[in-house]
Amino acid sequence: MPRPKTRIQQKNSETILEAALDVFSSQGFRGATLDQIAEVAGLSKPNLLYYFPSKEAIHQALLAQLLDTWLDPLRAMNPQGEPVAEIMAYVRRKLDLSRDYPRESRLFANEILQGAPRMQAAIEGELKDLVDDKAAILQTWMDEGKIARMQPVHLIFSIWALTQHYADFDMQVRAVLGAGHDPFAEAGDFLNTLYTRLLRP
Template structure:
C-alpha cells in the first residue's frame, strides 16, 4: 500500500508539473529537458527525479490531467437543451478554455502534431466515443429540423480549430490585431454570429 503524500511532497509535485507545463509548452516535448524543468521549478535535478523518474513520466502526468479538462466542455452539451444555445455554449466554453489555459492548449497541440504517441489510445477510445455520442445528438437535432444539416463531426472539429487557434497562435493573433484589442472578447462575438448563422435551420430545396 502506497503511503499518502505529505503536504510538502504534494506541493513539490505541483511545482514540478507547473514548471514542466511552462517548459513543454514553450519548447515542445523534444526540446524540453529535465534540467530546464528543474531550473524553472527551483529544485535540483536529483530532487525532481525523486518525484518523476523521467521526462516522459512528467509529460504523461500532465497530459493525463489535461485530458479531462479538455473534454469536459463537450461532455456538458445537454441533449435536452435548446440546440443552438447548447452548441454556442460549447463554443464559448472552448474559447474560455483557450483563454484560461493557453499553455495546456499548446501542450496538447504539440502532442497531436507529433502524431499523438502518448495519447493515441485515449483518442481512439474515450475521445472517439465522446465525439460519436455528441454527433448522434447533433444528428437528432438536425432530423428534428432544429438546426441546419451539416456534418456533425466536422462541426465539432471546426469548433476545436476556431477556438484553440487563439491559444496556440496567440502571438500571431495579437501581432496582427495590434494594441488595444482583446482577442478573446472579439472572437466570442464573431464566433457566436458565425455558428448561429451556420446552424439556423433552412428549408429543404
C-alpha cells in the same frame, strides 16, 4: 498500497508539473529537458527525479490531467437543452478554455503534431467515444429540423479549430490585431454571429 504524499511532497509535485507545463508548452516534448524543468521549478535535478523518474513520466502526468480538462466542455453539452443555445455554450466554453489554459492547449497541440505517441489510446478511445456520442446528438437535432443539416463531426472539428487557434497562435493573433484589442472578446462576438447563422435551419 502507496502511502499518501505529505503536504511538502504534494506541493513539490505540483511545482514540478507547473514548471513542466511551462517548458513543454514552449519547447515541445523533444525540446524540453529535465534540467530546464528543474530550473523553472527551483529544484535540483536529483530532487526532481525523486518525484518523477523521467521526462516521460512528467509529460504523461500532465497529459492525464489535460484530457479531462479538454473533454469537460463537450461533456457538458445537454441533449435535452435548446440546440443552438447548447452549441453556442460549447463554443463559449472552448474559447474560455483557450483564454484560461493557453499552455495546456499548446501542450495538447504539440502532442498531436508529433503523432500523439503518448495519447493515442485516449484519443482513439475516450475522446472518440465522446465525439461519437455528441455527434449523434447533433444528428438528432438536425433530423428534427432544429439546426441546419451538416456533417456533425466536422462541425465539432470547426469549433475546435476556431477556438483553440486563439491559444495556439496567440502571438500571431495579437500581432495582427495590434494593441487595444481583446482577442477573446472579439472572437466571442464573431463566433456567435458565425455559428448562429450557420446553425439556423
